[in-house]
Each structure stands twice: as C-alpha cells, then as structure tokens.
Amino acid sequence: MVEFEVPEIDYTDYSNRQLAAVPLAVLAVALLIIGGWYVATGYPVNPGLEFIGGTELRIDVEDGDARAQIDEAFAAEPDSVRQVASDGSYIITFRAGDASTSELESQANDAGFEVRAIDSVSPSFGSDTQFLALGGLLVAFTGMSVLVFAMFRTFVPSVAVVASAFSDVMVPLAMMNLLGIELTLGTVAALLMLIGYSVDSDILLNNSILRRTGDFYESTNWAMRTGVTMTVTSIAAMTVMTIAAWIFGIGLLTAIGIILVIGLLTDLMNTYLLNVSLLRWYKYEGVKR
Numbered sequence: 242m243v244e245f246e247v248p249e250i251d252y253t254d255y256s257n258r259q260l261a262a263v264p265l266a267v268l269a270v271a272l273l274i275i276g277g278w279y280v281a282t283g284y285p286v287n288p289g290l291e292f293i294g295g296t297e298l299r300i301d302v303e304d305g306d307a308r309a310q311i312d313e314a315f316a317a318e319p320d321s322v323r324q325v326a327s328d329g330s331y332i333i334t335f336r337a338g339d340a341s342t343s344e345l346e347s348q349a350n351d352a353g354f355e356v357r358a359i360d361s362v363s364p365s366f367g368s369d370t371q372f373l374a375l376g377g378l379l380v381a382f383t384g385m386s387v388l389v390f391a392m393f394r395t396f397v398p399s400v401a402v403v404a405s406a407f408s409d410v411m412v413p414l415a416m417m418n419l420l421g422i423e424l425t426l427g428t429v430a431a432l433l434m435l436i437g438y439s440v441d442s443d444i445l446l447n448n449s450i451l452r453r454t455g456d457f458y459e460s461t462n463w464a465m466r467t468g469v470t471m472t473v474t475s476i477a478a479m480t481v482m483t484i485a486a487w488i489f490g491i492g493l494l495t496a497i498g499i500i501l502v503i504g505l506l507t508d509l510m511n512t513y514l515l516n517v518s519l520l521r522w523y524k525y526e527g528v529k530r
Contacts (some may be wrong), residue, residue, distance in 0.1 A: 247469045249462045260518035264511050268408045271415035278418045281282065286417050289425035292371035294337030294364035296345055301330050301355040313476045314352030316340065325490035330357060332492070337364040374429045381433055382406070385440055396446050397523040404519075405437040405511040413500045414506040422496045431497040435504035438475065442512045450520050457524055461517060463473065468512065476505045 252260070280286045290297055302310055311322055311331065317339035323332050335345060349356050362370075385406060390399045410432055422428065428481035450457060453513045485497025 247466045257518040257522050260514045271412045274415040286414055286424040289423035291426050292367050294362045294367035295335050296342045297334045297360040298469040299332050299357040315348050401516045401519040402443040405443050405516050406436055408511050409435050409439040409504050409508045413504045416503050428491040431500040439508050472505055
C-alpha cells in the first residue's frame with residue numbers, strides 16, 4: 242500500500258508578500274485571458290451547444306481523409322469536429338443559423354455517412370439555459386460568501402475563503418479557453434463542485450488556526466496534513482477518470498475531469514499560500530473586531 246505523507250513547510254522562511262505573490266500573479270493572468278477572450282469573441286468562455294443553440298451530429302465516416310470528406314459534405318462550416326476514440330465515429334457541431342437540422346441530415350446522408358444521432362437546441366432555449374446555469378453559479382458563490390461571513394464574523398478570514406474560491410473558479414475558466422473546452426451544463430457543474438472543494442479546504446484551515454488552541458504554525462501544519470491528503474486523493478481520482486473518459490471518447494467527462502484537476506491544483510496553491518498569508522497577517526498584524 243502506498244503511504245502518502247504531507248511534508249511540513251517552514252512558513253517562517255517566507256514573508257506574507259512572498260506567499261501571496263504566486264497565487265495573485267496566477268489569478269491576474271487568468272483574468273487577463275478571460276478579459277481578452279471576451280473582447281475578441283464577446284464571451285468570457287466559449288459557450289457550448291446548450292447555451293447558444295445549434296445542431297450536433299454523430300456520424301460514421303468511411304475509410305480515407307475523414308476531415309476532408311466532412312468539409313466537402315456540408316455546405317456550412319462545422320463549428321467543431323472531434324473523433325470518438327472508442328468507436329472511431331465523429332461528432333460534428335454547427336451553430337444555430339448555419340443550417341437547419343433537416344438540411345444537415347440530408348447532406349450527411351447524401352455524402353454516404355451513417356448518421357448515428359442528431360441533437361438540436363434552439364437559440365431561445367439555449368439563451369434561457371445559459372441564464373439559468375450562470376445564475377445558479379452566481380447564486381451558489383453568493384450563498385457561499387454569505388455563509389462564510391456568518392461563520393467567522395470577521396472580515397479578513399472570510400475574505401481569504403472567498404478570494405480563494407474566486408481564484409479556484411477563474412483559473413480553470415481561463416484554462417478552458419486555452420484548451421478549447423466549451424462552457425456547457427456539465428462544465429458548469431464542475432465549477433460548482435470546485436466552489437465546494439475550495440470552501441471545504443479553506444474552512445478546515447481557518448477553523449484550525451482561529452479556533453484550535455496551539456501555535457499558528459502547528460495549527461497550519463495540522464490542517465495541511467488533513468486538507469492536502471483529501472485534495473491530492475481527489476486529484477488522483479479525477480486524473481484516473483479523465484484518462485479513462487478520454488480513452489473511451491466520453492468528451493463531457495474528459496472536460497469535467499480536466500477542469501476539476503486544474504481547479505484542485507489551484508486550490509492547493511490558494512489555500513496554503515494565499516489563505517495562509519492572509520490569516521498570518523490577520524493573527525499577528527491585523528486588528529480583531
């Protein structure tokens with residue numbers, strides 16, 4: 242059986258500014274990517290079919306240059322084309338307005354493709370779904386913030402938890418743009434899970450430092466032994482799921498797994514660098530109210 246031991250970090254070797262510098266720099270880069278993406282495309286993250294409407298076809302292509310056959314078969318340019326590794330079929334998506342579902346099905350049949358499945362979403366339904374999903378994400382984050390402030394009733398420790406959770410969501414969003422992962426109902430669910438993971442590890446750290454008797458650094462290392470073990474275990478599980486989903490061509494699970502792995506790695510950085518720096522400042526230099 243593999244034994245995992247969390248090493249103790251001597252935080253006295255680093256100032257609060259040094260601890261906070263890396264997570265804040267990563268967050269700043271992530272916000273620049275998201276802002277640049279919004280300026281370039283009109284969306285902070287590329288929306289998926291569920292949010293903007295369109296048609297998705299899953300087809301079998303005969304031997305040969307599949308991409309060339311697909312480009313030749315359809316009058317409209319596909320928004321995306323990806324191959325399912327498990328069975329060799331292709332999933333092709335078209336944005337709403339590029340062509341009707343019946344036209345796309347007819348063009349696929351005329352090209353000799355076997356159409357396995359067709360999924361279509363209207364733009365109005367996609368807009369409603371987008372509003373509900375993003376509204377749910379905002380409500381979840383707001384509710385988490387209110388709960389944290391109610392639990393600790395002090396400004397700095399509460400801000401530490403909220404800032405960490407905010408960064409845990411923003412960094413994966415930026416990486417979604419760089420990796421070509423679209424915002425869908427599934428990826429929104431992954432972001433909601435990250436809020437839960439983040440709050441769990443941050444509250445564990447805050448409780449240990451603020452409510453547990455003992456030295457600051459002793460309490461921090463105690464919380465790390467539990468928190469890091471839980472997070473690393475989750476990262477390992479999500480990595481295995483991501484690899485398995487990629488092998489079997491399950492695109493949604495692959496995207497969810499990538500987002501969770503990136504978010505959990507970000508959470509380790511934010512919790513034990515940014516959060517610790519804020520809590521140490523609060524305990525030794527800040528004024529309790």
